[in-house]
Amino acid sequence: MALAMACTVMALWFRPWRMLAGPLLTPALAALALLPWLWLLPQKMPQGLQVQLSGACLLVLMLGWPLAVLVLSGVVLAVWLLGHSDPAAALSQWVWIGLVPATLALGIGALLRRWLPPNPFVYTLGRGFIGTAAAVFLSGVLLETAHEWAGGAPHEQALVARWLMAWGDAFLTGMFSAIFVAFAPQWLATWSDERYLKSPKP
Structure with missing residues (x-):
């Protein structure tokens, strides 16, 4: 709860709703x-280890971190109202499937911007594909570690499953980011033609 409230307060401080006056309204409503x-799918699956696609990293690329945090808040509220999970499970889903991967994706994106050249392939493969895989998997590792520290029984093959699901998330995020770069760059708040498509100096 502390982590969720900290992210929400920080996101509200940036007043990201101002971005909805432009083209980002469409992807925000679509999300x-x-x-x-997508988040309700684990409730329809057999009991056991429940892993799922996140979509949080794609939201960060499309909306930026502050607005993505607010949209994820609306998503988890809808999941809680439409599904049959208790508030604690919905909170866990909000934090570990949404906020933590989104925040890790923000950090990975900052590192790539700092250390790699501004290239469209760096954006789509680095931030969209590999960055998403790393963010989602690290979030899963942190969740499993917190679960064990809280006294829960470790799940066999849990990290393997989270590793595989992280690449599923990475595939979708990388594919959609490449499509949006080509056909709808206005839907990517983190994309800039001036940065990534500028001509090299002679």
Whole structure:
């Protein structure tokens, strides 16, 4: 709860709703309409180790971190209202499937901007594909570690499953980021034609 509230307060401090006056309104509404159904899938699966796609890293690329945090808040609220999970499970999903991967993706993106050249392939493969895989997997590792520290029984093959699901998330994020770069760059708040498509100096 402390982590969730800290992220929410920090996101609100940036007043990200101002970005909805432009082209980002469409992807924000689409995320609110589609992402809850993706997050509800584990409730329809057999009991056991429940892993799922996140979509948080794609939201960060599309909306920026502050607005992505607010959209994820709406997503988890819809999941709680439409599904049958208790508030604690919804909170855990909000933090470990949404906020933590989104924050890690923000940090990985900052490192790539700092140390790698501004190239479209760095953006789509680095931030969209490899960065997403790293962020989602690290979030899963942190979740499993916190679960064990809290006295929970370790799940066999849990990290293997989270590793595989992280690459599924990476594939979707990398694919959509490449499509949006080519056909709808206005839907990517983290994309800049001036930065990534500028001509090299002679």
